[in-house]
Amino acid sequence: MTQSRLTILTVCTFLLLFSMVGISLYFQENVQDKSDWVEYRKYTKERLDEVYSGVMELEATHRGFVISGKEGVYETFNPTLKKIYGNLRVLDSLIGETPEQKENLDQLTALIQERIELLSRSVSLYRSGQPNNTDSLKYYVIEGDKVTDRLRVVFRRIDALEEVMLTERTRLLEEDQENALRSLFISTGIVLILFVVVFVSLFREYRSKRRAFDLKTRSEQRLIATLSVVSDAIMNLDEQGKVLTVNAGAEKIFVLEEPELKKKRLADLLLPVNTGSGEDGGEPLGVDSMRELVGKRIEMLGLRNDGSRFPVDLAVEAYTYLDEYYYVATIRDISELKEKEEELRETLLDLQRSNTELEQFAYVASHDLQEPLRKIQAFGNRMLAKFKSGEDPESTQLYAEKMIQASGRMQKLILSLLEFSRISRNQEEASEVDLNTVLEDVLDDLDHLIRDHGVKVDAESLPVLRNGREIQLLQLFQNLIANAIKFRREGVPPEIRISCREERKSSWPHLKETDLYPGIYYQIEVRDNGLGFEMKYLDRIFTIFQRLHGRSEYEGTGIGLAVCQRVCENHGGWLTAESIPGEGSSFYVYLPKITS
DSSP states (O other): OOHHHHHHHHHHHHHHHHHHHHHHHHHHHHHHHHHHHHHHHHHHHHHHHHHHHHHHHHHHHHHHHHHHOOGGGGGGHHHHHHHHHHHHHHHHHHSTTSHHHHHHHHHHHHHHHHHHHHHHHHHHHHHHTOGGGHHHHHHHHHHHHHHHHHHHHHHHHHHHHHHHHHHHHHHHHHHHHHHHHHHHHHHHHHHHHHHHHHHHHHHHHHHHHHHHHHHHHHHHHHHHHHHHHOSSEEEEEOTTOBEEEEOHHHHHHHTOOHHHHTTOBHHHHEEEGGGTTSOSOOOOOOHHHHHHHBTOEEEEEEEOTTSOEEEEEEEEEEEEETTEEEEEEEEEEOHHHHHHHHHHHHHHHHHHHHHHHHHHHHHIIIIITHHHHHHHHHHHHHHHHHHHHTOOHHHHHHHHHHHHHHHHHHHHHHHHHHHHHHHHHTOSOOEEEEHHHHHHHHHHHTHHHHHHHTOEEEEOOOOEEEEEOHHHHHHHHHHHHHHHHHTOOTTSOOEEEEEEEEEEGGGOTTOOTTOOOOSEEEEEEEEEOSOOOOGGGHHHHTSTTOOSSOTTTSOSOSOHHHHHHHHHHHTTOEEEEEEETTTEEEEEEEEEOOOO
């Protein structure tokens, strides 16, 4: 049965019920009226009987007085008379609405008064005690009997009429009672039938809705069970971003039980990514910012109670329920993804470095390494020609010395390549390294150069690296300090200042986008007052075998700064420089501050 039909049936049932109640009230009122009228008639007959009894009592009192002559017998006459008149007044009010009965009552009243008058005269005459009054007494007795007879006739007429009316009203009362009961039974039967129909319909509707509800409940339970095994955090939020419900994934990700999570807002659990450098605060997720997130996926930082942060992917959708605005936030922990991305970026960086190194090795193989070979080949040909021509052997010795020098340079180049390759492979195990100790060892190794050239070295306290590679760091500081001594200005005592401070990645003006570590770095500055260089050669000085000065001016293979840069990269850092020709250079070593 459709909902509309069930509604109509229910309304009809209640209308019929109300109609039945109305009919019952009508019959009840009608029966009550007739019942009251019957009681009214009965009361009238009782009053009429009392009047008749009163009149008979007056006559009995009169006879007793006449026979006995005792005044005590006559004492009840006046009270009875008052009672008769009282009942006559009541009867006048009771049957006055019936004209015929009204006329009968008037006759009855007149006859009673006449009879009382005759009785009163008879009593007065008797009290006079005159013997000649006997005829008069007989007259009053005879006339009194006649009036009494007429009284009986009127009494019977009034009583008969009252009996007829009482019988008729009793019959009507019984008929109304029967009709009321019949109507009540019929209406009750119809209402019961309709109630049964409505009940059956409601029961079927209830069973149908219950079945639908059970299906919905089972579906919701399956959904809840599904959400409970989803690894992502799913949160239901109110318009202010307060947590209402969460799934098991949220408890696992944020390491909090559901009651604790319900005490928080989304802003207490997430921060924008730009606060990940360690800065406190950040723009909170208010109502406006929440609405801006709807329909988007954004990377943020999750916050745990222990203060740890982890990268998450946030998606927010909105819905309304009972005119209230709600959000559903899906939060995914992307720590593993970020680690994979970082590994991929490191791999790409390694590939880029490898490609660069291959290009550099190709250049070295085609130029730097072949130059000594060409010289050896050229001088060898000349020596062979001299031997064949029998010329001066002194020139042959000179060619041999040149060949030895060229082969020595080639050996240095090969050793430098091996050293650079060893640094590039980064096979040294990481450990805790105190850079102050490293610097002391380097200064001890270069002590002869420092004393010979009067070098002044001023060094601040340096940090301890938790994941350092000691041999590579020794190479780094030795190359930087040795270069500062080598490329000094003529006549100017070399001064080297080594300082350290902490900086964030965001404050670096010359960082590449490929640098990975997002947090705090140690900035170690090695500043000298030497020759300096043009900043346009900045990239060139870190390229293997690239030199700004000729070999005749300064010895070396041009691999030192390339090694320094590779050491910094092996530690997750970077190396750069600033310089002014004729004033000196500052080399900046950036190494990440890793606490664990």
